[in-house]
Amino acid sequence: MEFNGEFELESVPPEKAWIVLSDPIAVRNSLKGCKYITPKTDEFSFDDYEPEEDVETLPEADPDDVAARAFKEGQDYAALMQVGVGSVKPRFETTVSITERDEEKFIMTATGSGSASGSSFSMESGMQIHPLEDGDGSRIEWWTEADISGRIAQLGSRVINPVANKIVGNFFKDIERQMTEVNEETDSSITDRIRGLL
Structure with missing residues (x-):
């Protein structure tokens, strides 16, 4: 299954959008059903x-805290997702790996896989932030390709797609709110400092 799209923020420059999307806590807070995203070690349970x-x-x-916890290229993260799909509400234990993170071009890509009772998935996803041609805003392009198997896959795309689209829609709506707050209330020198620490 493939999902992709883009959205624009007229007043948030790419540098500030990038910092919000680099923060696992900000991403977790915006992703409905996500309980946590945290660096994964060999001992993680x-x-x-x-x-x-x-x-x-x-x-x-x-x-300094935001910079310290930011996504890192090559790092594995554990993420716990619980999302209702039809009559099924699986608890996905997921491992996500950041495969690329380009500070200059504002590109981040990741691969991931997860399993729940009777279901599993694997995915590749990414995003790139472009400056708007007119103004100081950003255009955020995103894409995901996922393979789903098991009980959830049997429900079919007619059931899965509306759930996925709702999650994505809610995610970007909340991320936009966070970006707007950061842009309005955070001095550029602070976001420049965070980028320097990343």
Whole structure:
């Protein structure tokens, strides 16, 4: 299954959009059904991990904290997703690997796979932030290709697509809200400093 799209932010420059999309906490907060996204070590256990609650994001968060936890190329992350699809509400234990992260071109790509009771998936996804030709805004292009098997796949695209589109729509709506707040309330020197630390 393939999903792709783009959206524009008229007043948020690519540099600030990039910082929000580089923050696993900001991404988690915007992704409905996502319980956490955290660096994955060899000792990591989905059953034992307890995510930290009420973690601040920009504009309130400490810039050093945001830079320290930002997605890193080559790093594996554990993500726990629970999303209702039809009558099924699987708990996906997912491993996501950041395969590319280009600070200059604002490109990030990732691969991932996950499993739940009777279902599994693998995916490749990415995004690129482009400056708008007129003005200081951004155009964010994104794409995902996913292979789904098992119980969820049997529901078919007629059931899966509306759920996926709703998750994506809600995600970008919330990300846009966060980006607008960062743009309005965070001085450019702070976002420049974070980019320097990334």
